Amino acid sequence: MRILGISGSLRRDSHNTALLRAAAELLPPGVELELFDGLKAIPPYDADYDVPGRLDPAVEALKEAIAAADAVLIATPEYNHSIPGVLKNALDWASRPVKDNVLRGKPAAVIGASTGLFGAVWSQAEVRKVLQAIGAVVVDRELPVMQAHAQFDEYGNLHEEDLRGQLAEHVAALVEAAGDRDCAPA
Ligand SMILES: Cc1cc2nc3c(=O)[nH]c(=O)nc-3n(C[C@H](O)[C@H](O)[C@H](O)COP(=O)(O)O)c2cc1C
Numbered sequence: 391m392r393i394l395g396i397s398g399s400l401r402r403d404s405h406n407t408a409l410l411r412a413a414a415e416l417l418p419p420g421v422e423l424e425l426f427d428g429l430k431a432i433p434p435y436d437a438d439y440d441v442p443g444r445l446d447p448a449v450e451a452l453k454e455a456i457a458a459a460d461a462v463l464i465a466t467p468e469y470n471h472s473i474p475g476v477l478k479n480a481l482d483w484a485s486r487p488v489k490d491n492v493l494r495g496k497p498a499a500v501i502g503a504s505t506g507l508f509g510a511v512w513s514q515a516e517v518r519k520v521l522q523a524i525g526a527v528v529v530d531r532e533l534p535v536m537q538a539h540a541q542f543d544e545y546g547n548l549h550e551e552d553l554r555g556q557l558a559e560h561v562a563a564l565v566e567a568a569g570d571r572d573c574a575p576a
Pocket of ligand 1: 472
């Protein structure tokens with residue numbers, strides 16, 4: 391099973407990207423997580439270019455990566471109590487065409503880290519809302535990582551056993567959702 395990890399932060403030393411890397415270390419056997427690294431290249435959404443033959447290659451790469459994955463794990467920072475623009479923009483591109491967009495029916499889960507005390511709970515809730523609007527099968531749980539600057543060691547591992555356990559459970563719930571989908575009658 392392949393999970394596509396999408397970090398909503400472009401920052402080189404992003405705590406959210408680190409969280410996805412930590413998740414990759416906690417996967418059950420037979421599951422791998424690939425990090426999507428093309429978010430920065432995605433242009434602002436423009437319906438005039440959202441037509442066959444005019445799609446930007448960066449948008450095509452995003453759609454292909456999502457389509458090829460069994461599930462999607464998004465790690466989002468919180469910007470002004472909401473979703474970072476680059477992430478919302480990418481989800482907007484992925485949401486079209488409405489009827490058979492690449493996220494429709496796709497198991498998806500959301501985690502988030504912020505340097506404040508709330509662990510990006512608002513932006514996680516908003517990303518889940520947007521994913522639901524798009525038609526993804528969204529795992530109904532959150533993983534708030536607060537004071538993210540203090541949570542990782544120099545190798546990017548989470549200090550706290552408890553947090554590692556929560557992250558492992560979160561990923562396991564996503565894997566289960568993806569497994570259920572594989573077993574569902576056509
Ligand atoms: C434009 C901007 C707005 C922010 N707004 C919030 C916010 O509303 N709530 C919060 O907890 N942190 C906020 N932060 C702090 C981010 O959560 C923090 O920088 C976080 O580490 C960003 O994620 P990253 O490390 O993955 O880049 C904001 C940061 C920026 C740059």
